[in-house]
Amino acid sequence: MRLKNIRIVLVSPAYGGNVGGVCRAMANMGLSDLALAEPRELDMGEARMMACHAAPMLARMQRFSTLGEAVADCSMVIGTTARTGLYRQHARTPREWAPQAIAAAQSNRVALVFGTEQDGLSNADVAHCTQMISIPSHADYESLNLSQAVLICAYELYLASGEVTPRAEKSPEAPAALRERMLAMWETALLKIGFMTDEKAEHMMLGLGRIFGRGSLTVDDVRILMGIARQTDWAVDAARSLAEGAPAPVAPAEVES
Amino acid sequence: MRLKNIRIVLVSPAYGGNVGGVCRAMANMGLSDLALAEPRELDMGEARMMACHAAPMLARMQRFSTLGEAVADCSMVIGTTARTGLYRQHARTPREWAPQAIAAAQSNRVALVFGTEQDGLSNADVAHCTQMISIPSHADYESLNLSQAVLICAYELYLASGEVTPRAEKSPEAPAALRERMLAMWETALLKIGFMTDEKAEHMMLGLGRIFGRGSLTVDDVRILMGIARQTDWAVDAARSLAEGAPAPVAPAEVES
Incomplete structure (x- = not known):
């Protein structure tokens, strides 16, 4: 179960609703390991509401005082960025990166790190990452909501995992x-x-x-x-x-x- | 601009926050034509908050009393479903379908229809659709939040549109x-x-x-x-x-x- 080896790490998220949305997005795509680094006070009622049927994931969520501790046991640490600039320009897309992450998750733990809603990852956070990815988005509005960014990455991992099962037996094409x-x-x-x-x-x-x-x-x-x-x-x-x-x-x- | 010809139609959404989240997801992926069919009363303050910088899209959003009217000028009407069953089992994935939708949007309007948060599309709604798509998701929790479902479809359309521009000039590989x-x-x-x-x-x-x-x-x-x-x-x-x-x-x- 390669998806089990993938940890989503949120650095200092500000809104409980976003953390709840992240839980639901993860559950939708077969992920279950959620961690907070440098956690702030969160509105857990809002988190539970947005997590919906994935609310039990909130109880299992780990909290680490630093990002370094949250990723300490991971061999691949992927940072996500919407910004360009030094150290960020080599970022690949989630689609380019997902097969490599799934291969690594076969025998090692992989962390996927998301920064704060306001500012994303700091340069100090980026220093903990072995690679960077950036979600393609339109120049008119580049910055995705936190739970939306997690969803896109989780969706690409899920599709790359080979664990996708066809929904239903389809009627064959007519000869x-x-x-x-x-x-x-x-x-x-x-x-x-x-x-x-x-x-x-x-x-x-x-x-x-x-x-x-x-x-x-x-x-x-x-x-x-x-x-x-x-x-x-x-x-x-x-x-x-x-x-x-x-x-x-x-x-x-x-x-x- | 093929993305301009793609309309997102929400049938009777219940939560303003979801409609706002849809606006932001659309703007992130270069879409701008949003319509409500059979609209209910919505909390527009919550909608504006979740739309964030995409809030102007709420003012341009069209309202139609029926789904038939909302898609009347569209040559391709795509329904989205999380359920399986009669008329839904032939649903394709957004990734399979996106290139065809982008090709159709070159010269015609294409509608992408999402049902209510609670029940999705009714059979009467499905009857308005020329095709169905279904987002791959994990059997443990199949149903995505409305704005998350819109995001995945919009993301696949954006990637298929060929309008994705690389973020930054990358340093070339070393010879x-x-x-x-x-x-x-x-x-x-x-x-x-x-x-x-x-x-x-x-x-x-x-x-x-x-x-x-x-x-x-x-x-x-x-x-x-x-x-x-x-x-x-x-x-x-x-x-x-x-x-x-x-x-x-x-x-x-x-x-x-």
């Missing part, structure tokens, strides 16, 4: 044969309802093939489209039988598998 | 010839201070080459290392001259270019 069977059923139905004549059918079916082919179609999608054609076909037959006083045809079976 | 000149200067200095003997020099210099070669070294880095070797060399000569009562050697010039 060409199934798509063509579906189009043939539509052709039959569209002829029967008089939407097109035999002469126009080929041209029109090319157009429909283009419409249905523009995006991807899953097997489930194609089954829905087949069901529509089959039901249309049946409804016209049923109406004709009714008009002729003949018994209605059998309704189509449920969507074919 | 091999410069690295080797630096190592030769270190060898001279280390011999002079008696750190190693002539016989051990080759072995030790291989070790030093490995240490300095493990990470990348820029031209600026190599100049610092050259300066150290040159100064060491000089300091030893100066001390010897002093001991011999001879005049001190000339101090080395500033770091060589």
Whole structure:
């Protein structure tokens, strides 16, 4: 569990709400090791409110009087900066850096350090860091909220960790044969309802093939489209039988598998 | 300016602080078109506080009584969901989807729709969407705060937009010839201070080459290392001259270019 080896260190955060937001962002991305360095007094009620279901992380949060102590057992110490300037200009982006951090976290502890809301990391803080990263942001407003900055870094680590599990079994893409069977059923139905004549059918079916082919179609999608054609076909037959006083045809079976 | 064509639509957000956080996240990532659908009463003081320097966006925010009206002029309408289930299982990730959205935004308006904090998008809301996306998150706590969800999507759009400008001119990577000149200067200095003997020099210099070669070294880095070797060399000569009562050697010039 490489994500377990990643510690988020907040240096002197001022707002409990931000610390709570950091807890939630960390939990969303599978991180759990949170530490404060040079802690100030915090509004813990606000922290719990913003942490929401991640509030238990606040109770486990470690407090260190200095940044040096907070990162003492970490082999890689990453500072985050929004500023440029000496010692900061070589900062990489979280996306460039995440795979290396995950590799290091396989067998060592990695710290990711965030400065105060007001001023970020001081030069003395930066001296504790082995590397710097900087989140890409627009020149009109470069500085992210603290919990937002943590989220972006945690998100990149989570994606790089290989621990992302797909949300749900997806319906597979429909193979060409199934798509063509579906189009043939539509052709039959569209002829029967008089939407097109035999002469126009080929041209029109090319157009429909283009419409249905523009995006991807899953097997489930194609089954829905087949069901529509089959039901249309049946409804016209049923109406004709009714008009002729003949018994209605059998309704189509449920969507074919 | 493709980012200008991307509208963030919030359906009935409950908390002003979240709407403010959305403004800041949008401004951080170069987005500016914010709309509310089915707006509720909001605490605008809290919104302004969380928006911070992006508060002017709150004044320009549009309000539509229905989601249909909010997305009426958009050719691509992307819904966001944390839930799985019917109609949601085909959701892609923001990273998969962003390049396509940026391409569409070149000549059309694109809407990105977020549901309420409590329940997300309803099935009626989803019916307005042409596609769904879902932010990867850890199974222990899947649901992101509203402004955090907006940030991740905006961040992926910003990175995909090609409008990201590098923060600062970086010092270029040092070429091999410069690295080797630096190592030769270190060898001279280390011999002079008696750190190693002539016989051990080759072995030790291989070790030093490995240490300095493990990470990348820029031209600026190599100049610092050259300066150290040159100064060491000089300091030893100066001390010897002093001991011999001879005049001190000339101090080395500033770091060589």
